[in-house]
Amino acid sequence: MPFAQPRKLDPDELRDYALKLLAARSLSVAVLKEKLRRRALDPAAIDPLIAQLKEYGAIDDRRYAEHFSTNRAAAGSHGSQRVLSDLLKRKVAPKVAQKAVRQAFDATDEPAMVASWFERKSRNQNLPELLRAPARLASAYRRLRVAGFSSSASIRVLKRFAAEAGQLESLEDAEPPAD
DSSP: OOOOOOOBHHHHHHHHHHHHHHSSOOOOOOOOOOHHHHBBSSSGGGHHHHHHHHHHOOOOOOHHHHHHHHHHHHHTTTTTHHOOOOOOOOOOHHHHHHHHHHHHHOOOOOOHHHHHHHHHHHTTTTTHHTTHHHHHHHHHHHHHHTTTOOOOHHHHTTTTTTTTGGGGGGHHHHOOOOO
């Protein structure tokens, strides 16, 4: 059974809806526009509303990207490439996203972040024994790369637990460039 389409909103209701969305969570301008487009009775009302919200300071992609990047860097839950990718998925302008990520991760020690992340994800396991198998070593490397950590920092940390991690450096050259 398909869901009923949400009711279309007039400009005043659309403004209230936008404020309700922004009160729940911070959004990029493009994501907010997309959400408003789905509910707008008159699509021409969206651009003036966005301009008004920008004027009031309710939305700002630069501030959104800086906040998002800083929180992710402080949490140590993702590497810079993953944070950049997430911002681009949220339709933040590439230059704005790159600058915010660069500022957030400038003062971080990436190998320490990688080690912390890897040990947290692999707790209660004997890592040297676990990473002895080439398949498990490659799997750990892929997990670190998907988390957004650079290949050099990932390999450096994996070398602490498995001497065979040096063989992963050949994969580094064969990888396609990150988006």
